[in-house]
Amino acid sequence: MRKLLVNIDHVATLRNARGETVPDPVEAAVVAEKAGASGIVFHLREDRRHIRDDDVIRLRDVVQGIFDFEMAATDEMISFCSRMKADYATLVPESREELTTEGGLNMRKVKEDFEQRVFPPLKENGIQISLFVDPAEADIRISAELGAEAVELHTGTYANAPSGFAREKELDRLRNAAEMAHELGLKVNAGHGLNFSNIQPLLDNVPHLNDISIGHALIADALFNGLENTVRRMADLIRG
Ligand SMILES: CC(=O)[C@@H](O)[C@H](O)COP(=O)(O)O
Numbered sequence: 732m733r734k735l736l737v738n739i740d741h742v743a744t745l746r747n748a749r750g751e752t753v754p755d756p757v758e759a760a761v762v763a764e765k766a767g768a769s770g771i772v773f774h775l776r777e778d779r780r781h782i783r784d785d786d787v788i789r790l791r792d793v794v795q796g797i798f799d800f801e802m803a804a805t806d807e808m809i810s811f812c813s814r815m816k817a818d819y820a821t822l823v824p825e826s827r828e829e830l831t832t833e834g835g836l837n838m839r840k841v842k843e844d845f846e847q848r849v850f851p852p853l854k855e856n857g858i859q860i861s862l863f864v865d866p867a868e869a870d871i872r873i874s875a876e877l878g879a880e881a882v883e884l885h886t887g888t889y890a891n892a893p894s895g896f897a898r899e900k901e902l903d904r905l906r907n908a909a910e911m912a913h914e915l916g917l918k919v920n921a922g923h924g925l926n927f928s929n930i931q932p933l934l935d936n937v938p939h940l941n942d943i944s945i946g947h948a949l950i951a952d953a954l955f956n957g958l959e960n961t962v963r964r965m966a967d968l969i970r971g
């Protein structure tokens with residue numbers, strides 16, 4: 732079944748802009764789940780530019796559904812995520828300079844390191860691993876070989892593509908990737924850059940979708956419509 736997970740990073744961005752305690756991302760998580768979100772996503776970045784360690788600890792106490800900890804595969808994050816007993820560790824590439832995550836993991840490059848250093852401690856702690864990858868055959872195949880539970884298909888290129896041929900091409904790539912991941916036994920998640928304008932074609936064209944994570948566009952829409960209304964509308968669309 733398709734489900735919406737709400738990413739609350741940018742509630743923390745707004746809070747941190749003034750060094751205040753409000754708006755509180757933990758309060759946003761409670762509202763989002765009440766409005767129909769099936770879980771919460773946050774990306775604890777190395778530079779702590781939005782979500783902070785204390786937010787994660789407080790979130791762990793209130794989140795009722797899926798607790799999806801997005802992170803770079805550093806030893807520090809692996810250890811924190813393990814202590815938090817997250818449902819998912821969603822591993823993403825991270826760079827200090829980027830405004831947001833710019834692409835999927837290069838699985839060829841990280842395979843050996845993930846196999847030896849990253850997967851064992853997460854698996855020992857019972858944490859399911861989702862790999863944030865571009866909709867590319869090689870990355871999906873390696874994700875399955877490593878024994879990940881899921882891939883999160885990077886939808887950013889689709890989201891940024893102009894309508895017409897370019898967008899259709901990206902939908903084709905996502906459809907093929909989803910079919911392949913499903914055949915290889917991986918759960919198919921998706922996220923990045925999704926909003927009320929681009930979600931429906933994705934839902935109509937890409938099979939086997941499970942968790943769809945959306946952040947920035949929902950928090951932006953919520954400024955005008957209220958978080959509860961915004962999340963309810965998107966959760967209903969995604970459930971179908
Ligand atoms: C993996 C992904 O596409 C996003 O969740 C992103 O990692 C969020 O990070 P920012 O909120 O810092 O953009």
Ligand SMILES: NCC(=O)COP(=O)(O)O
Pocket residue numbers: 738772801883921922923924925944945946947948
């Ligand atoms: N994993 C993707 C996510 O959590 C949300 O990304 P965005 O909607 O803020 O681009």
